[in-house]
Amino acid sequence: MDLAESPGPSAPRLPPPPPGRPPRPPRRSRRPLRRGLPGRPRRPQDLALLAAVLGALLAVATRSFVGFREFQAEALREAAQKFLGEDGFSLFSSLDRDRDMYINPEEFKRDAKRLIGTWESLGSSLRPNPHPIYILEEEVSQNSPLDLSEEKFSIMARFQPLLPKTMYKSKDGFLHVSHLTLSGLRNWTVPDVVLHLFSAQKFFIFLPPKEDLKLGEPWWIIPNEVKHLPSTRFYPPRSKRKEDLIFKLLSMFHPRLFVKTRFGPRGTVACLMAISDLYYTVAFRIHAEFQLNEPPLFPFWFSPGQFTGHIILSKDSSHVRDFKLFVPNHKPLNVEMDWLYQGEENGNPKTKMNMDIGYLPQMELESWGPSGSTEIHKKGKITYRRPSEQSSQFVFEDIVWQKEISWEKAVQRLKVAMYPFLKVTYLPLIKAFERARIEKKLVHSIVLWGSLDDQSCFGPGKCLRDKVLGNPFILMLLRKNFISSWSQVHELIEIQNQDNKSHKKLAELLLEKYSDHVMILLCLPNGTVVHHISANELCQVSKESSGKQLNSVTMYEQFLQKGLSQAQPFLQRKLGGFF
Numbered sequence: 280m281d282l283a284e285s286p287g288p289s290a291p292r293l294p295p296p297p298p299g300r301p302p303r304p305p306r307r308s309r310r311p312l313r314r315g316l317p318g319r320p321r322r323p324q325d326l327a328l329l330a331a332v333l334g335a336l337l338a339v340a341t342r343s344f345v346g347f348r349e350f351q352a353e354a355l356r357e358a359a360q361k362f363l364g365e366d367g368f369s370l371f372s373s374l375d376r377d378r379d380m381y382i383n384p385e386e387f388k389r390d391a392k393r394l395i396g397t398w399e400s401l402g403s404s405l406r407p408n409p410h411p412i413y414i415l416e417e418e419v420s421q422n423s424p425l426d427l428s429e430e431k432f433s434i435m436a437r438f439q440p441l442l443p444k445t446m447y448k449s450k451d452g453f454l455h456v457s458h459l460t461l462s463g464l465r466n467w468t469v470p471d472v473v474l475h476l477f478s479a480q481k482f483f484i485f486l487p488p489k490e491d492l493k494l495g496e497p498w499w500i501i502p503n504e505v506k507h508l509p510s511t512r513f514y515p516p517r518s519k520r521k522e523d524l525i526f527k528l529l530s531m532f533h534p535r536l537f538v539k540t541r542f543g544p545r546g547t548v549a550c551l552m553a554i555s556d557l558y559y560t561v562a563f564r565i566h567a568e569f570q571l572n573e574p575p576l577f578p579f580w581f582s583p584g585q586f587t588g589h590i591i592l593s594k595d596s597s598h599v600r601d602f603k604l605f606v607p608n609h610k611p612l613n614v615e616m617d618w619l620y621q622g623e624e625n626g627n628p629k630t631k632m633n634m635d636i637g638y639l640p641q642m643e644l645e646s647w648g649p650s651g652s653t654e655i656h657k658k659g660k661i662t663y664r665r666p667s668e669q670s671s672q673f674v675f676e677d678i679v680w681q682k683e684i685s686w687e688k689a690v691q692r693l694k695v696a697m698y699p700f701l702k703v704t705y706l707p708l709i710k711a712f713e714r715a716r717i718e719k720k721l722v723h724s725i726v727l728w729g730s731l732d733d734q735s736c737f738g739p740g741k742c743l744r745d746k747v748l749g750n751p752f753i754l755m756l757l758r759k760n761f762i763s764s765w766s767q768v769h770e771l772i773e774i775q776n777q778d779n780k781s782h783k784k785l786a787e788l789l790l791e792k793y794s795d796h797v798m799i800l801l802c803l804p805n806g807t808v809v810h811h812i813s814a815n816e817l818c819q820v821s822k823e824s825s826g827k828q829l830n831s832v833t834m835y836e837q838f839l840q841k842g843l844s845q846a847q848p849f850l851q852r853k854l855g856g857f858f
Contacts, residue, residue, distance in 0.1 A: 355380040372469065430479040430598055432650035436470035436531040437643050441581075441614060445638035447728070456633070460618055463571030463579050472531040479650040483596040484521045485561045487551055494551050494684045497696035500563070501525065501538065501546040508541045510578060510619060510632065513570055525565060528604065528644060529586065535570040540582065540734065542741060544697045552589065553683035558600065560591050560680075562689035564697065565604075566734055577619040577630075583639060584613045584733030587690065591678070599650045600678070605643035611769040612728065614639045615735045634737050636729050694732055700748035701732060703757045708774070709782060711764035716804040721846050723761035723839070726789055727797040727814075731765040739797040739814035742831075747817060750832045756839055761801075768793065801842035803849055810842035 359368050359380065374382050441464065443449055448456055488498050501522055515537050518526040522538045525547060530536040539545045545566055553560035565586040572579040588604035606613060617634035695701045706714060708724070715722045729735040731744060747753060757763055766789070774786040788806040792798060797814035817831045 374469075374473070428597075429653065430650035431476050431653050432479060432599055432602075433474055433476055433647040434528070434531070434602065434644050435474050435647060436472060437641055437645070438470045438532055439639070439641035440468045441637050441639045443637070445612065446616075446635045448635050457620070459576055460572075460579060460620060462576070463573075464581065464616070467533060467571060470532050471534050475527075475531055477527075479592070479599045480596055481524050482590060482592055482599055482602070484524055485549060485559075485563065485590050485592060486594070486596055487549075487559065487561070492551055494554070494682055495689060495692045497548050497550045497692055499546055499548055499696075501565075503544045503546040503548075503697075504539070505543060508539065510541055510580065510617070512537075513573055513578060515570075525567070529565070529567055531644060532642060533569045533571070533581075535573075537568050537570065540566050540568050541580070542734070543745065548693055548696045550689055550692050550696075552686070552689045553680040555678050555680050557593055558591055558678050559594060560589060560683070562589050562686065562693060563587065564690075564693040566697070568734070572618075577621070579618040580616060582615045582617075582734050583642065584610070584615070584730055584735040586642075587693070588644075589686075599646065601649070602646040603643070604645075606639055606641075607733075608638075608640055610730055610735075611767060611773075612636045612638055613730070613733075613735055615729060615737045617737070636735055636737065698732055698744065698749070700744055700754070703748075703754055703763050705731070705763045705765050708764050708766045708770070708785070711762050712785060712802075712804060712806065715762040715802075718762065719804070719850050720760060720762050721809070721842060721850070722800075722802040722804070723757055723763045724789060724800045724802055725763075725765040725797065726768060726771065726793050726800065727765065728768055730767065739795075739818050742818040743797060743799070743814040746831050747835045753832060753835060753839075756836065760843055761839070799838070801839070801846070803846060807849075809846045809849075810838065812838050 359371060363371060371382070443461075443465075446453075448454075453461065484500050492498070513535070515526070515535060518538055526536055526538050529538075547563060547565045549561050549563040551559060552562045567586060568580055568582040570578055571581050583606045586604055586606055588602070590602045591600040592598065593600075614637050615634065616637065617632055619630050619632055622629055622631040691701075705711075711722050711724070714720075725731060725743070727736065727740050729737055729740060731740060736744060748757075768790075771786040771790050771793075774782050775790065777783055785806045788808060789800060789802070792800055792808050792811050795813040795815055799812050799814065800808050801810040802808050817834060820831050820834050
C-alpha cells in the first residue's frame, strides 16, 4: 500500500507575489522542442518567408488599385473624347499636364490669360463650321498705332508625343542611355501654346515673289544656306524678318525651336497650287528642329522629317481663308533624334554623339476659320484687341480657281527643290520590280531605317543622299540604266509578314543582304541581289580623302558599273519574275 511521505525538513517557501501580479508559472523542462511544434522560436528563414508573402499580397493589391485607376482614367478619356470632340479633347489634354483627367488651378493658370468666353457655347466640336468661334484676345501696346482694318485669326496646335517603343534603343530598354538624357523628351507631352492669335498680314511671306510664277515652280522663303551649325547649342538665335513668323508658328509646340537645322537641306520652300482672281493657294515645306534639354544636361535634338502644309490667302495677304501645317505621319518612322553624352577615348573623357529614330503620331497647326476684322475693348487700364462678333457671322463665298495642280504634284516639286537626287524617280518597292521586269533593267534599291527624302534620314543616309546621289553624272547613270527605289526596314518586315508569297520572297531577299544602317542593293527583276555596298563605306572614303565628293562619287560609279556587268548575262535572257 502507498504510505504517506515521511515528514522531514520543510522546503524553503517563496515570498508571496506582489499585489496584482499573477503567480509565476512552473518552470518547464529544458528539453529541445521538436521541429514544427507550436512554441518554437522564429528563424530568419521564416521571417523572410512571411515578409515575402506580405509583400506579394501588397503588390497584388497595389496592382489592382493601379489597374482600377487606369481603367477609370481610360473611361474618363473615352467619355471626354465623345463629349468634346477631337479638337476639344486636344485642347483639354494640353491643359491637363499631369494627365489625370482633371485640370487644377495650377495647370489652368498658365493659359488662363489666353482663354476667354464660355465652353458651353462650343457644343460637341470646337471646329468652327461654318461660322468661326474666337476665344482669343491680345493685349495692345500703348506705343503702337491701332489699325482696326487689320484682320486676325486663331491657330490651334495639336500634339501627341513621340512613342518611345518605336525607338530602336527601346529594344534593349535604353541600355547605356541616361534617364536624364531622355528627360526633355519624356516631359514633352503637350504643346507649349495651344491657341494663338495671328495677324493675317504677317503671312505675306507666303506670297509668290513675282506675279507670273508658274504653278509648281518653287521659291525659297528661307534660303538653304550651306554652313556649319554646331550641335552644342541650347537656345535659338534671334530670328530674322521672314524667319519670325515660322519661329512663332512652330514654337507653339516647344519654345526652343531652331528655324535653321544643323544639317542640310535647310530652310523653307513653297510653290503655287492654285490661282483665282483674288486668292492664291500655296503649298510649303519647312525643315526645322527642336532642342529639348537645358543646362546642365547635354543637348538633345529632335528633328521631325519635315513640316508641310498649305495656306489660302488673298493676293495682298490682308485676308487668310485657311491654314494648315503638319508633320506627315504615314511612314512608320518620322523623327530623327541625336544627343551628346560624355564618353571615353583612349582613357580620356570625350563628348560623343548618339542617335535614334522614332514615330511621332501627331504634330499639326490649323486655323479656326478665316481671318476677320477686330474690335478694341478695355479691362481697367489695359487695352485688348479681339476678333469682332460681326466677323464671325460673315459667310464667305466659294473661291473659283482659274488654274490649279494636285497636292501630290506640289509635294513632289517641293521634294525635288530640297533634294536634287529626286530628279530620278524613286518608285515604291513592288512597282519598281514590276517596271524592271518590263524594261529589263536592274533595280537600284536603297534600304534604310529612316526616310531618304526627309530629315529623319541620319548619318550614312545623309552622306549618301547629299554627296553622291545628287551628283549629275550619277543621276544620268541611274536614269539610263536602273529603276530606283528606297524602302524603310519596317516596310520590308511588314511585306515579309504578308500573305502574298511573291512579295514576301522579295522582301526576304533584300533583308538577307541588310547588314548595316544603310545598304544599296543592285537586284535583278526577280529579286536576286547581284551586288551590294554599305553607305558607311562611301562615307569612310569621303572622310579619308582630300577630294571628298570626287572619290565617293567615283566609288559609287564603279559600284554601279560592276553591278551592270555582273547582271548583263541574266538581263539578256528571259528571267522568271515574281509578278
